[in-house]
Amino acid sequence: MEFFVLGPLTAGVGDERLDLGSARQRIVLAALLLDANRTVTVSRLMEAIYGHDPPVTSRSQVQNCVSALRRLFDSHGHPDLIVTTSQGYALQIPGARIDAQRFRATLVQARQARDGGRQAEAIDLYRAALSLWRGPVLDGVESRLVQSAAGRLTEQRITTVEECVQLELERGGHHELVDELARFVKEYPLREKLRGLLMTALYRSDQRAEALEVYRQTRQTWAEELGIEPNEHLQRLQRAILARDESLNPPDRHTPGAVERVRGRKGAPGMLPPSVADFTGRTEQLAEIRAHLTGEGARERSRLAVPVVVIVGKAGIGKTSIALHIAHAIAGHSPDGQLFATFQGGSTRPVGPLQVLERFLRALGVSGSAMPEGLEERAETYRDLLAARRTLVVLDDVVSESQVLPLLPGNPESAVIVTSRRRLPGLAGAAHVDVAVFEAEQSLELLSRIAGAERTRAEPEAADALAELCGHLPLALRIVGTRLAARPRWSLGRLVELLQDETHRLDELRYGDMGIRAGISLTYDGLGEEARRLFRRLAIMEAPVFSAWAGAALLDRSPAETDDLLDDLADAQLIEIVGAGRGLETQYRFHDLIRVFARERLAAEESFAExxxxxxxxxxxxxxxxxxxxxxxxxxxxxxGSDAVRWALPAPLVAQFAAAPLAWLERERPFVLSAVRQAAHAGFAGLCWDLAMSIVPLFESKVYLDDWRESHEIALAAARRSGDRRGQGAILTSLSTLCHLDQRPAEAFRLAQAAVTAFEEAGEVRGAALATRHIGMLDWTAGRAREASSRYERALETFRATGDRVAVAYVLNQLAQMGLERGDTEGAERQLREALRLSREGDGRRVEAQVLYRMGHARLNSGGFHGAGESFERALAVVRDLSDPIGEVHALHGLGLVRLRQGEFDEAATALRRALTLARATNQRLIEARVLLGLGESSLRAGQAGQAVDLLKRALALFGRYDNVTAHEARALSLLGDARRALGETVPPGS
Structure with missing residues (x-):
């Protein structure tokens, strides 16, 4: 059985043509054929038939179509042609049975023959590929989605015609090509290259007037419909035709001694395409490139090697525009000519240096039988011809160093500009210039230049939205601007609406020969299978930034195996490295439009289960x-914690992450918050609430109250939907803590009681005890010491029974604080010693630091300065080991007070100033006020009364924001009075 899509959709067995049934069945079959041997989702088939608004019966209609097609194929001996997958359906058939696949395979062979210098064989293969076409792809299949997907084949057909005709013209076949080219120009009126080929064929066929008429029609049509002029290549071609330039004559394949006569040639090659008229920005990059190529502004230096600049950036970033802009700007430095070649050019197979050398040598005067055959011979002739010339060589869209090395001139007075989507470290001494997306102002400037400044000023919000939807990518902005220029009656808002649908954004970002998808697809197709799989799966994550370990989990591989794949994706400009992080701190992100492409491939190539x-x-x-x-x-x-399945990572890697807990949580905070939302959306309730709880230490220490509230509300809703009472209890307890910090005591108490109920209903004894302990803290804060003590004791009994050493230590620390306030110093110290032992046995570093801090204050208040200082220093060591800046503030404050009581004022001031810096950096206003109080007292005792007045006033201003700080305010007022009296001021009694 064979299928034919390069024209009307048909299928057949031998000479028999099959009746493919209804229009819906033909659409389903067309969609399956375009993605043959890959799963096509049911939702995609529904969209193919009905568009964006399918009826409620659409899924069953798709199933009916598939069943009918299966019956048809079964009746002709192919019952298993369409297979069902977990996500949809796939048409399983060898590629040779589909004409589109045969076309692609033959095209690859043609390009291999062309790059190998076998021009006659290449032409035969090109013609064989084109002969498979019977008309427009899937002609008559009325489906927007199918026709959009078929656009790639149409693009390949046009490119094939252009490549084939170019070869045939080089071999003198102009007479036979005129009618064919005229037909294709009519069919594809916006293809500039086709028009140029037609003009050349007409001129060589002694139809000079007709060739000029093609140019005139082109200019008139484009001016009226597009508002643009023909490109520089067509303009130069028109001037050459008018001047009857000999370079347009048919190639002489029998001209002896061509190489020898080149040195006497008067003209210089000028192969540069035109610079972009509305070129925008890039001032710094242009200056850097110019300085490197010309030496302007640089120190005197020995120039023994050809200066090479590699302009690096993702597809559509504007690398070629920059290269051409600077090439034209410095053309005066290359009086012997400029050479230009594009290596990718939208082709699925990169151009080789052998073919480029042939073009360059022809431009330098070598023609006919004088053209060397092999790569080395051509490279030698090329360098020989440029030995006495000052030439600029521009090599566009290079894939690898092997394409560039044979094309480097030997003369250091020449210069080379290379554009590539990856860095080329194999080019010794080359300067690499990285190009990023536009800033917002540059995006709007480019949009205004193309679409019109008045239109963008009239709709500023829509203009901003367009720039964002284009990801500030110059090519996308150029496409949007050109579409607007071609449709003067369109509003910017209309185009914003079209681009907001992510599933069709890349379809909308296309105009004429310009498109975003093709450039990204070219890079994607050049990757290995595993790199492509990783690229697709990275799009599963909704977080804007992700760390390297995530790639390992997505592929179910070790981090070591995926690190190289991530490097491949970064080198290919498909993902970007964020910031200056290295090693474990390396993070990545997608450009918005590349993420859209990755999600397209993910939907097309991966099942829902995968x-x-x-x-x-x-x-x-x-x-x-x-x-x-x-x-x-x-x-x-x-x-x-939840019972959610963990995916284990290597212990040494995880240990390095855990070495600085708060630093890791800070770095991964956006990722964790996104993961909470994504887990809830996917129905992974346990993962959702457990992840929300995991980042509470950071919420608490950095006072990220909004993030805390949002993540926990999402998690609570997920736990309720799944009926997970343990999860509800955990989240309710955490939300109660949040309300306490947010000074909402009644709400905190209500949530904590609800948490106890949830835990008890889940049979979670430890959870109920943790919630009870938390209520005890709320009672104590509210001045209900008896109730607090009772709850603490109940929680303590449970924790001792379950063996939760750190939980026991935490409660003992709280009970010790209550004992100290009652004056029971001996009992409190006994509880603190046990708490310290248990926190260390249970590896509860944070609780250990809290106990040491409490010990320090207990000893400070009882006059044991040496023991107090030792406790604060040990607490300081623990919090620094945990990378806990807020804990460090408290420990340094305690240490400063000890030094102050000991009369060591300089040491006290040093510790307190460090505490003040950290308190401000972490936005801890209350502890900042207490530190200022300590610094004020230290200054007063050191005889610096004026400084003490300033510090104490600042402390009082901060204390005024809080309740329950009466003792601190009283202390500050007392010291302020002493400081004023020391300055000779009269201080009223009681002030």
Missing amino acids: RNDALARMLGGLLFIADAVRDRYYGRDVVI
Whole structure:
């Protein structure tokens, strides 16, 4: 059985043509054929038939179409042609049975023959490929989605015609090509290259007037419909035809001694395409490139090698525009000519240096039988011809160093500009210039230049939205601007609406020969299979930034295996490295439009089950790391976790993450918050609430109250939908803590009681005890000491029974504080000693630091300065090991007070100033006020009364924002009075 899509859709067995049934069946078959041997989702088939608004019966209609097609194929001996997958359907058939696949395979062979110098064979293969076409792709299949997908084949057909005709013209076949080219120009009126080929064929066929008429019609049509002029190539061609330039004559294949006569040639090659008229920005890059190529503004230096600049950036970033702009700007430095070649040019197979050398040598005067055959011979002739010339060589869209090396001139007075989507470290001494997307102002400037300044000023919000939707990518902005210029009656808002639909954004970002998808697809197709799979699956994550370990989870591979793949994607400009992080801190992100492309490929090439499994692994990996980080900070005994499956990462890697818990949480905060939302959306309730709980230490220490509230509301809703009472209890307890910090005591108490109920209904004894302990803290804060003590004792009994050492230590620390306030110093110290032992046994570093801090204040108040200082120093060591800046503030404050009581004023001031810097950096206003109070007292005792007045006033201003700080305010007022009296001021009694 064979299928034919390069024209009307048909299928046949031998000479028999099949009746493919209804229009809907033909659409389904067309969609399956365009993605043969890959799953096509049911939703995509529904969209193919009905567009964006399918009826409620659309899924069953798709199933009916597939069943009818299966019956048809079964009746002709092919019952298993369409297979069902977990996500949809796939047409399983060898590629040779589909004419489109045969076309692509023959095209590859033609290009291989062309690049190998076998021109006659290449032409035969090109013609064989084109003979498979019977008309427009899938002609008569009325489906927007199908026709959009078929556009790639149409693009390949036009490119094939252009490549084939170019070869045939070089071999003198102009007479036979005129009618064919005229037909294609009529069919594809916006293809500039086709028009140029037609003009050349007409001129060589002694139809000079007709060739000039093609140019006139082109200029008139484009001016009226597009508002643009023909490109520089067509303009130069028209001037050459008018001047009857000999270079347009048919090639002389029998001219002897051509190479020898080149040195006497008067003209210089001028192969540069035109610079972009509306070129925008890039001032710094242009200056850098110019300085390197010309030496302007640089110190005197020995120039023994050809200066090479490699302009690096993703597809559509504007590399070629920059190269051509600077090439024209410095053309005066290359009086012997400029050479230009494009290596990718939209082709699925990169152009080789052998072919480029042939073009360059022809431009330098070599023709006919004088053209060397092999690469080395051509490269030698090329260097020989440029030995006495000052030439600029521009090599566009290079893939690898091997394409560039044979094209480097030997004369250091020449210069080379290379554009590439990846860095080319193999080019020794080359300067690499990285090009990023536009800033917002540059985007609007380019949009205004193309679409019109008045239109963008009239709709400023829409203009901003267009720039954002284009990801500030110059090519996307150029396409949008050109579409607007071609449609003067369109509003910017209309185009914004079209681009907001992510599933069709790349379809809308296309105009004429310009398109975003083709450039990204070319890079994607050049990757290895595993790199392509990783690229697709990275799009599963909704977080804007992700770390390297996530790629390992998505592929179910070790981090070591995926690191090289991430490097490949970064080198290919498909992902970007964020910031200056290295090693474990390396993070990546997608450009918005590349993410859209990745999601397209993900939907087309991965089943729902594959995507869901990959997401679950990634979330499980994140939770695995978060568990270790939280254990390091809190200790293992004080956490209620879910039963969600973790995806294990290597222990040494996780240990390095956990070494600085708060630093890791800060770096991964956006990722964790995004993961909470994504887990809830995917129905992974346990992962959702457990991840939300994992980042609470950061919320608490950095006072990220809004993030805390949002993540927990999402998690609570997920736990309620799934009926997970343990998860509800955990989240309610955490929300109660949030309300307490937010000074909403009644709400905090209500949530904590609801948490106890949820835990008890889930049979979660430890959770109920943790919530009860939290209510005890709320009672104590509200002045209900008896109730607080009772709840603490109940929680303590449970924790001792369950062996939760860190939880026991935490409660003992609280009970000790209550004892100290009652004057029971001996009992409090006994409880603190036990708490310290248990926190260390349970590896609860944070609780250990809190106990040491409490010990320090207990000893300070009882006059044991040496023991107090030792406790604060040990607490300081722990919080620094945890990278806990807020804990460091408290420990340094305590240490400063000890030094102050000991009369060591300089040491006290040093510790307190460090505490003040950290308190301000972490936005801890209350502890900042207490530190200022300590600094004021230190200054007063050191005889610096004026400085003390200033510090104490600032402390009082901060204390005024809080309740329950009466003792601190009284102390500050007393010291302020002493400082004023020391300055000789009269201070009223009681002031």
